[in-house]
Amino acid sequence: MTANCGLSLDQMAWRVAQELQDSWVVNIGIGMPLLVPPHVRADRDVIFHSENGIIGMGPEIEGGDHVDPDLLSAGKRPVRLMPGGSFVHHADSFALARGGRLDAAILGAFQVAQNGDLANWKLPGARTGSIGGAMDIAVGARRVLILMSHTTREGEPKLVDRLAYPPTARGVVTKVFTELGVFAITEDGFVLEEIAPGVCADQVRAGSGAQVKTDGATLMVPPDPVSPREPVLSRA
Template sequence: MSNSAKYIIAKRAAQELHDGQIVNLGIGIPTLLTEYLDNKVVYLQTENGLLGMGPAPSDDQLDADLMNAGKEPITFLPGASFFNSADSFAMIRGGHVDVAVLGVLQVSHDGEIANWAVPNQPILGVGGAMDLLIGANKVIAVGTLFAKDGTPKLVPTLTYKSTGARKVELFITEYAVFKFSNQGVEIVEILNDITLDELNELLGIRLELVKH
């Protein structure tokens, strides 16, 4: 995955966040959104027990106790609070997190995601992905549009294991933004100089560009 693709995705996904929201950023590309918040004030929740996560610490601020869900060192901001894991997931499952941004392995045409298990590999980690998917008020999937082997991550039906029945609202990739509804999937924005026809050919489908 090229770095530029990751940053295109993160920058576009950050536009979906709004002042005052409680936001949980998954591991990987989602953590890059913090670089594109500009002047927006959002409150970052990390499921290991903090609301009000701040930027990475300087060397003299390092504290082994204080980490995010990706086990990276972090800081906390004025107004932050700490809580235990049961309370953290009550916040998540109970609908008190406005937006979750999750990295994905696959997204189906109706918005079902797979992001925790790769076929033919031991499946020994799920973390908070399934709780975030069913609990957050809005779920945005992010990721490069194609896997390392070149196959599209947007697929008619999942071939990887599902993270849950709840559908995501958006899939933001380096090529385009896909929106899911009861009517199916549509492209709402193209993010680079590819044409709609070229994009459809790469994906092997026929999608419309619908500007909202």
């Protein structure tokens, strides 16, 4: 994280998790979004979809005797299957994504533009990049929730007027969650909905490469310290 202020990574993951409602089907990819599932509220049964054909993916496994080489996450790490989970082939997995069955997808990003354009697959000027399932999922999910640091390591804003990075999908982002707060994409551009404790609106504006409407933001009250739940592997 670049900023020394604002939420910890776990608090950011906790905040995204609060967004997920009971019975939602949520795609989870690789990287920071993997921090989110352990923070889902105990009274909400969220079904995680993994692009490689897992519906009802459980938590990642750290290794050891119970690692199954045929049960991997999108990041190719060993995972469990929730009771009642199922497998489909790749075409059906992406039919689910594009076909409107994902209530939300949690993705990382290089940049998000104020009109909801998303860039997360390729660096500017690079010869190529890895798309994976990001383009299909970003286009297909009903809500695209972005979990990312507010700026790059070099301090460059990642909330921008217009993308400087090659786009992944146009006009798809619903909300952005950073260490500084929660940002909705609206017809008027970025609107700060919640601000992290200890952060002021000037900091948010200074760290953003686009207009951010900050009046009306409420103060977020995350647990401190925030502790992930033990994975629940049964259903009531």
